[in-house]
Amino acid sequence: MTATTLSIDLNAIVANWRALDALSAATVETSAVVKADGYGLGAGPVAAALAKAGARSFFVALAEEGVAVRKAVGNAPAIYVFSGLVQNDALLMRDYNLIPLLNSAKQLVKLRMQAPDLAYGVQIDTGMSRLGMELSEFIMVRDKIAKADLIISHLACADEPDHAQNAQQLHNFNAMTRGVSIRRSLSATGGILLGADYHFDLVRPGIGLYGAAPFKDATPVINISIPVIQTRKIAAGQTVGYAALWTAKRPSKIATLAAGYADGLIRAMGDGGLMVWAGNTPCPIVGRVSMDLITVDITDLDRVPDHMEIINAHQGVDHVAKAAGTIGYEILTSLGARYKRDYRGG
Ligand SMILES: *Cc1c(COP(=O)(O)O)cnc(C)c1O
Numbered sequence: 001m002t003a004t005t006l007s008i009d010l011n012a013i014v015a016n017w018r019a020l021d022a023l024s025a026a027t028v029e030t031s032a033v034v035k036a037d038g039y040g041l042g043a044g045p046v047a048a049a050l051a052k053a054g055a056r057s058f059f060v061a062l063a064e065e066g067v068a069v070r071k072a073v074g075n076a077p078a079i080y081v082f083s084g085l086v087q088n089d090a091l092l093m094r095d096y097n098l099i100p101l102l103n104s105a106k107q108l109v110k111l112r113m114q115a116p117d118l119a120y121g122v123q124i125d126t127g128m129s130r131l132g133m134e135l136s137e138f139i140m141v142r143d144k145i146a147k148a149d150l151i152i153s154h155l156a157c158a159d160e161p162d163h164a165q166n167a168q169q170l171h172n173f174n175a176m177t178r179g180v181s182i183r184r185s186l187s188a189t190g191g192i193l194l195g196a197d198y199h200f201d202l203v204r205p206g207i208g209l210y211g212a213a214p215f216k217d218a219t220p221v222i223n224i225s226i227p228v229i230q231t232r233k234i235a236a237g238q239t240v241g242y243a244a245l246w247t248a249k250r251p252s253k254i255a256t257l258a259a260g261y262a263d264g265l266i267r268a269m270g271d272g273g274l275m276v277w278a279g280n281t282p283c284p285i286v287g288r289v290s291m292d293l294i295t296v297d298i299t300d301l302d303r304v305p306d307h308m309e310i311i312n313a314h315q316g317v318d319h320v321a322k323a324a325g326t327i328g329y330e331i332l333t334s335l336g337a338r339y340k341r342d343y344r345g346g
Helices: 010-021 035-039 043-053 063-073 090-095 105-114 135-144 164-177 189-194 267-271 317-323 328-333
Strands: 005-009 057-060 078-081 098-102 121-123 222-234 252-257 275-278 281-284 294-297 307-311 340-344
Touching: 005 010, 010 043, 010 340, 035 043, 035 063, 035 328, 043 057, 043 063, 057 063, 063 078, 063 090, 063 098, 090 098, 090 105, 098 105, 098 121, 105 135, 135 164, 267 317, 281 294, 307 317, 317 328
Parallel strands: 005 340, 057 078, 078 098
Antiparallel strands: 005 222, 222 252, 222 307, 252 294, 275 281, 275 307
């Protein structure tokens, strides 16, 4: 029996990075966001493949994630940390040459006291009310940050191109940074698609690299293949799984597959009309998704397959996410540690 396998196509990630890079002018740097272990797909292999392809800057959420990326990409690329200087990270930042994005005047003071020679950037809040210095605070520090390497802000609604807040945040970002001669960055994947006004000096795609919305032209990156571990025949009227939620309308053949919600195949997938594929043939998930098992109606197949696929070329991450009432970001980062990971290309 082959293991439950998550295949990750590093060449597809590189192709997505190049395709996103091609959407901005040659003078705009395209970085790569590899926080949360590269959106669940492995920050080390992903960052190494992108560095090899020419990416010069990476972004992570936490200093520890930056350490893992540094080990994968060597000394040359810049690694920025969104959370800034929290707890006692200054020494770790210095040892691994990480660049905190300072989120408050307090973090700037901390930097001066703990690691005055450390390179840093600044994050400002232009309307998302989440992370970064607000206008009043930024005005206080604006002439004390001449050595900053980058100023960033983040859009709250970039995946909705018509949302009025995009233009509002763009206006605020321009107003707050006017006359400041530090490199600027506003856009993640969604912002790149909003057009050149949003690109500034550096763009920060994450989700688009990993093949999901809002980057509709993305090359698919992952495939999930699950072994069939048992089959049974049931009579019409018999039920399948927890809470006896699904009842066979005809004599049926049920396959039991070795993956479940502990592998990020969340329970809502059982209610979303999703298919599991035997080659090119779709078969419906029936009954509740359990922690380690999924049950599938294979009555219409001629023979029992060794394994079936829940994410593949027929049914991508966005489709699965929508059927389960969530977004691709959450599906990818929930996949968990039990898969055999099969990296291709890179
Ligand atoms: C996660 C994140 C990104 C990348 O966003 P995507 O929508 O995945 O492209 C960029 N900037 C910041 C501040 C982030 O938190």
